[in-house]
Amino acid sequence: MTAAIIDGKAIAKDIRAELKEEIEALKAAGTTPGLAVVIVGDDQASHTYVNSKEKSSKEIGIHSEVHRYPADFSEEALLQKVDELNNDDRIHGILVQLPLPKHISEDKVIDAIAPEKDVDGFHPVNVGKMAIGKDSFYSCTPYGIIKMLEKENISLEGKHVVVIGRSNIVGKPAALLSLMNNATVTITHSQTKDLPSITRQADVIIAAVGIANYVTADHIKPGAVVIDVGINRNEDGKLCGDVDFESAKEKAGAITPVPGGVGPMTITMLLYNTVKSAKAFAAK
Numbered sequence: 014m015t016a017a018i019i020d021g022k023a024i025a026k027d028i029r030a031e032l033k034e035e036i037e038a039l040k041a042a043g044t045t046p047g048l049a050v051v052i053v054g055d056d057q058a059s060h061t062y063v064n065s066k067e068k069s070s071k072e073i074g075i076h077s078e079v080h081r082y083p084a085d086f087s088e089e090a091l092l093q094k095v096d097e098l099n100n101d102d103r104i105h106g107i108l109v110q111l112p113l114p115k116h117i118s119e120d121k122v123i124d125a126i127a128p129e130k131d132v133d134g135f136h137p138v139n140v141g142k143m144a145i146g147k148d149s150f151y152s153c154t155p156y157g158i159i160k161m162l163e164k165e166n167i168s169l170e171g172k173h174v175v176v177i178g179r180s181n182i183v184g185k186p187a188a189l190l191s192l193m194n195n196a197t198v199t200i201t202h203s204q205t206k207d208l209p210s211i212t213r214q215a216d217v218i219i220a221a222v223g224i225a226n227y228v229t230a231d232h233i234k235p236g237a238v239v240i241d242v243g244i245n246r247n248e249d250g251k252l253c254g255d256v257d258f259e260s261a262k263e264k265a266g267a268i269t270p271v272p273g274g275v276g277p278m279t280i281t282m283l284l285y286n287t288v289k290s291a292k293a294f295a296a297k
């Protein structure tokens with residue numbers, strides 16, 4: 014069996030077209046959605062993502078500003094910038110690109126973002142609301158996965174979802190959103206014993222490990238859906254996911270590629286959350 018390839022890039026494009034229309038309506042009613050991205054330091058990959066976020070925002074009519082600071086920017090100055098953006102009426106979404114330089118506390122910075130502008134969904138208030146099943150800003154990568162499955166008519170109801178990874182930005186929220194969608198959820202991580210025996214029970218595997226080619230055909234039940242969150246570089250410097258795509262696609266029922274799978278959905282959900290925030294502000 015050869016898996017259906019889930020085209021995240023195409024799904025993302027469809028959602029952005031829908032968003033563009035919503036933005037035009039919002040603008041006509043006097044509100045231009047605004048997104049501020051803050052990046053500290055010179056990590057090349059982070060700059061690439063941020064540029065991509067800026068480009069995608071502008072394409073659909075979101076007011077986008079990027080605040081770039083050197084690696085020695087102080088925590089105090091960053092907190093002050095966040096405060097300024099919290100009080101800026103043109104800005105409906107604030108994203109501080111992670112990771113931050115070691116001398117800055119990520120927790121402190123995330124806590125400083127006004128929850129109603131936390132379009133990344135990282136603030137404890139938004140994470141807490143998600144955990145108790147309330148509407149909030151959901152973390153963009155897992156939310157993108159849920160939207161992608163919805164668009165592909167893959168229901169999670171009653172399915173066994175096995176998440177590999179338990180980070181606050183991917184693994185944990187992916188598990189919570191799957192649960193919210195009535196899946197039976199197992200979370201696995203670096204201390205899990207005999208992990209392949211668990212993933213082989215999965216109807217849906219969500220791999221967020223950060224190790225190239227970690228998930229092989231041996232981890233997969235025939236016909237299972239495999240969602241590859243990983244963004245890694247292989248020995249040749251080529252972008253690749255956490256899943257050994259070539260072997261996995263012969264066993265899975267459906268699979269996401271890297272690039273062109275989860276990544277474009279992440280950026281799209283950031284735009285989606287920004288529009289959602291602008292609508293909420295406009296309604297006030």
Ligand SMILES: NC(=O)C1=CN([C@@H]2O[C@H](COP(=O)(O)OP(=O)(O)OC[C@H]3O[C@@H](n4cnc5c(N)ncnc54)[C@H](OP(=O)(O)O)[C@@H]3O)[C@@H](O)[C@H]2O)C=CC1
Pocket residue numbers: 154177178179180181182183184201202203204205208221222223224242243244245275276279
């Ligand atoms: N496509 C996208 O939009 C995005 C992609 N990413 C990518 O997704 C991947 C994961 O990111 P992130 O969650 O931030 O990474 P983290 O490093 O924060 O988390 C990795 C998780 O994988 C677990 N893990 C590590 N080694 C193993 C192992 N040998 N077996 C089982 N579990 C293991 C860790 O377990 P433990 O907790 O025990 O240490 C941890 O929970 C990365 O490649 C990242 O680049 C991230 C964000 C967005």
Ligand SMILES: Nc1nc(=O)c2c([nH]1)NC[C@@H]1CN(c3ccc(C(=O)N[C@@H](CCC(=O)O)C(=O)O)cc3)C=[N+]21
Pocket residue numbers: 061062065108109110111112133153154244252271272273274275276277279280
């Ligand atoms: N505050 C914060 N929020 C984030 O959402 C956040 C972050 N920090 N730090 C880093 C991770 C990583 N991340 C990605 C987003 C898009 C792609 C993406 O679009 N990838 C393309 C390929 C891009 C390329 O060619 O390099 C794809 O998979 O097709 C990847 C990774 C968001 N993150």
